[in-house]
Amino acid sequence: MKKSLFLLGAALLAAPAFAQKKTKPLARPKLVVGIVVDQMRYDYLYRYWNKYGTDGFKRLLGEGFSYENTHYNYVPTYTGPGHASIYTGTTPSMHGIVGNNWFERETGKGTYVTEDKTVQGVGGSGPEGQMSPRHMKTTTITDELRLATNFESKVIGVCIKDRGSILPAGHAANAAYWYDGSNGAFITSTFYAQQLPAWVAQFNSQQRAAQYLDKPWTTLLPIGQYTESTPDDVAWESAFKGEVKPVFPHDLPTLSAQAPKAVQGALKAEGEKAPVATPRNLDLIRSTPFGNSLTLDFALEAVRAEQLGQRGQTDFLALSFSSTDYVGHQFGTTAIETEDTYLRLDQDIARLLSSLDKTVGKGQVLVFLSADHAAAQSPNFMVEHHLPAGSVGPRLMRDSIQQALVKRHGAGNWVLSYENQQVYLNRPLIAQKQLNLRTVQDEVVDIAVTLAGVTRAITADDLQKSHWESGMLMYLENGYFPKRSGDVMVVLEPGWLESYSFPVSKGTTHGSLNNYDTHVPLVFWGWHVKRGESSTPAKITDIAATLARWLHIQEPNGSTGTPLLEVLR
Secondary structure, X not given: OHHHHHHHHHHHHHHHHHXXXXXXXXXXXXXXXXXXXXXXXXXXHHHOHHHOOOOOHHXXXXXXXXXXXXXXXXXXXXXXXXXXXXXXXXXXXXXXXXXXXXXXXXXXXXXXXXXXXXXXXXOOOHHHHOEOOOOOOOOOHHXXXXXXXXXXXXXXXXXXXXXXXXXHHOOOOOEEEEEEOOOOXXXXXXXXXXXXXXXXXXXXXXXXXXXXXOOOEOOOOXXXXXXXXXXXXXXXXXXXXXXXXXXXXXXXXXXXXXXXXXXXXXHHHOOOOOOOOOOOOHHHHHHOOHHHHHHHHHHHHHHHHOOOOOOOOOEEEEEEEOHHHHHHHHHOOOOHHHHHHHHHHHHHHHHHHHHHHHHOOOOOEEEEEEOOOOOOOOHHHHHHOOOOOXXXXXXXXXXXXXXXXXXXXXXXXXXXXXXXXXXXXXXXXXXXXXXXXXXXXXXXXXXXXOOOOEEEEEEHHHHHHOOOOOOHHHHHHHOOOOXXXXXXXXXXXXXXXXXXXXXXXXXXXXXXXXXXXXXXXXXXXXXXXXXXXXXXXXXXXXXHHHHHHHHOOOOOOOOOOOOOHHHHO
């Protein structure tokens, strides 16, 4: 009896404090900034550590919380699925973004991840602006923030790539902006607005892309200090068009002097004569570190002009840096160009954090930094150092399987497409020949595993009728969306890459379920984040669930991730 009275008294004494805590205004950051660095391997945080300044990556890690063991949990690991998975908190099996491109059985054609012919470009011309998030089947954390605040929160996506801006911003965004290399401008589509805001038009009028390309790309540090990278002139790096060798300095004014073929083709199609002063190839900036600087310039202007985080409501800036991906594809993971790009990105991140401190306030912004995928080493680099590696081409894979099926079943277009390491079979032809679809899928599996570089293949039927919690087949299951995925999924050996520019003799790529493609950084910084790090396994799909818990809002409607408790504490 005495014990019960004691507990009751203690509860009564604690009640006022509890009530007081619950009656305080709901605490939220003024601004959330999601930073996605395209093709950033986890080890880039530390490979260039001694060359980084103190106010960029080192500030994020020194003041923030880092999950050192964060991985993607599906394939293929590409830009579209990566951005969608971060912001939806789920995998392609739920949000439907199975690649940057995929084959549509309904139309018999391929489609692009953000392609939308029902909208028009705003600020640009042609198909560059016909984009929206309509292919994405679930909401994003940015959508949920808009819903939670009765659409009072502002959400803006910014990236050079359309898919790096549109997918993170979500369906209900106030705006998403991406870069049009034909005119050097940031554009949008009628999905978001009928015309560009005045501040965007003003920014575009400054022709900053041209200004960045007016200077050669030289190394930030004396080139002899780039001891973390391979020599400047190696066989597995690709030169810019117009260069003899892929070496510094890169003469950007000369390289960008000629108009890109896309511009020349558009002028010809419109019956226009090329002007005397030929338009410059402003698209070149994508493949230089200055594409990241241009992206940040625009993002900071968006914060200023839209008063993000300064309106008494929580806003969200979805910011992606994509030049790291273009540079990585061209030069590989060990190039001086890649190191220089990250050293310059370090300076850009320092500039971003400093600006947020001044405009929104120290400790008032919640930031996370991650990547949409990582990258493999260049096959030729691996081979030179006696390490296992190789490459295959989608066309070669498709033709090899097609020829084998012709030998078994006679003439016919048996393989409609080979995309994202998946075989799309001609189902109407199979039915017409009175063959069993599952039997033909099994035959393709048997054919595929005999091909060079292939370690495993599995049918769509097996993926739909089974479930795996871990391992290789879990990655395939999580990446499988029945209406968009193929009939047979193929897995390559570690170190083997798939590329349309087969063989991959220059640069590198990504897309596999191996650690070099799935292991990415994940750092939280700023509002209510205590310094620390963890080696606890984390999934990229946990980011949205963690943000939802932090913001006290609903997680995205297809979310399968779980809140990361260590950083929330």
